[in-house]
Amino acid sequence: MMLLSGTANRPLSEEIAEQMGVPLGDITIRRFADGEIFVRLNQNARGRDVYIVQPTPSPADNLMELLLIVDAARRASAARINVVMPYYGYARQDRKDQPRVAIGAKLVANLITEAGADRVLGVDFHAHQLQGFFDIPVDHLYASPVLCAYFADKQLEDLVVVAPDVGAAKMARGVARRLDASFAIIDKRRPSPNVAEVVSVVGEVEGMPCLVVDDMIDTAGTLSGVIEALDDRGATRIFAAATHPLLSGPAAGRLQESAVEEVVVTNTLDIADGRRFDKLVVLSVAELLARAIRYTHSNESVSQLFD
Numbered sequence: 001m002m003l004l005s006g007t008a009n010r011p012l013s014e015e016i017a018e019q020m021g022v023p024l025g026d027i028t029i030r031r032f033a034d035g036e037i038f039v040r041l042n043q044n045a046r047g048r049d050v051y052i053v054q055p056t057p058s059p060a061d062n063l064m065e066l067l068l069i070v071d072a073a074r075r076a077s078a079a080r081i082n083v084v085m086p087y088y089g090y091a092r093q094d095r096k097d098q099p100r101v102a103i104g105a106k107l108v109a110n111l112i113t114e115a116g117a118d119r120v121l122g123v124d125f126h127a128h129q130l131q132g133f134f135d136i137p138v139d140h141l142y143a144s145p146v147l148c149a150y151f152a153d154k155q156l157e158d159l160v161v162v163a164p165d166v167g168a169a170k171m172a173r174g175v176a177r178r179l180d181a182s183f184a185i186i187d188k189r190r191p192s193p194n195v196a197e198v199v200s201v202v203g204e205v206e207g208m209p210c211l212v213v214d215d216m217i218d219t220a221g222t223l224s225g226v227i228e229a230l231d232d233r234g235a236t237r238i239f240a241a242a243t244h245p246l247l248s249g250p251a252a253g254r255l256q257e258s259a260v261e262e263v264v265v266t267n268t269l270d271i272a273d274g275r276r277f278d279k280l281v282v283l284s285v286a287e288l289l290a291r292a293i294r295y296t297h298s299n300e301s302v303s304q305l306f307d
Helices: 010-020 061-075 104-115 128-133 144-152 166-179 221-232 251-257 286-297 302-306
Strands: 002-005 027-031 037-041 049-053 080-085 119-123 138-141 160-163 182-192 195-202 210-217 238-245 262-266 280-283
Touching: 002 010, 010 049, 010 286, 027 061, 037 061, 049 061, 049 286, 061 080, 061 104, 080 286, 104 128, 119 286, 128 138, 138 286, 138 302, 144 166, 144 238, 144 262, 144 280, 160 166, 166 182, 166 210, 182 221, 210 221, 221 238, 221 251, 286 302
Parallel strands: 002 049, 049 080, 080 119, 119 138, 160 182, 160 210, 210 238, 238 262, 262 280
Antiparallel strands: 027 037, 182 195
């Protein structure tokens, strides 16, 4: 086995390597003066199973870096090339919902496949149909066991798990089932990208602690609106949980000033110091990914992670 890391989330790669008891592979990644990316494997990869850990958030350099590492491994005669994507960039562009738009998620899948990847391991895709965009095997992992273990330790009585929209309903129902909690959903409308308005709350939240669950937090416009709506409707305590902490633009300020007690996320993305705030709690998915890689390498079932 050879475990390689891109530059998008090096700390997570180092945690995974520590969990697995293997060193990170020796790889050179640097940029020319014009910003062009150069990749070279500094050790023999012939006949080895290569695992490349690289999320693909903005900028697109992270995606390009991943493709170049895959290509370098293929040209080095690796036996199998496995792409470990803690975060799948462009996942929100998964359908043609208006005329003359690109389906970015499908394009990314095509690029990864054509570069030479043999398998993809991802965490909490924005839409489950992304698995069907690939013509290679895909293992879709869930961060909910990590998040649920954290909130189970809090022993919150009469907890209500809240889905901020229909798209998050399946994930929220799963969390509610694991925590033996009740369920509510937000009816919202989106007048423009990154702008959401809460219309109503479907479910009982008055006098109860609430946990808002979603797959990602971008500008926190949706989440801050949901928190305000729950606070107005008498929720006693409000928590938020999400897998991918994009935390773009005003997100940190919005959440720090809101009525939420804690915003619990995972380390699928490397969070810059400027995007952190006092109410933020970061949990690690390194053990989850390390076990998935180990099971894949030994040809065992990855689904046993969630039994």
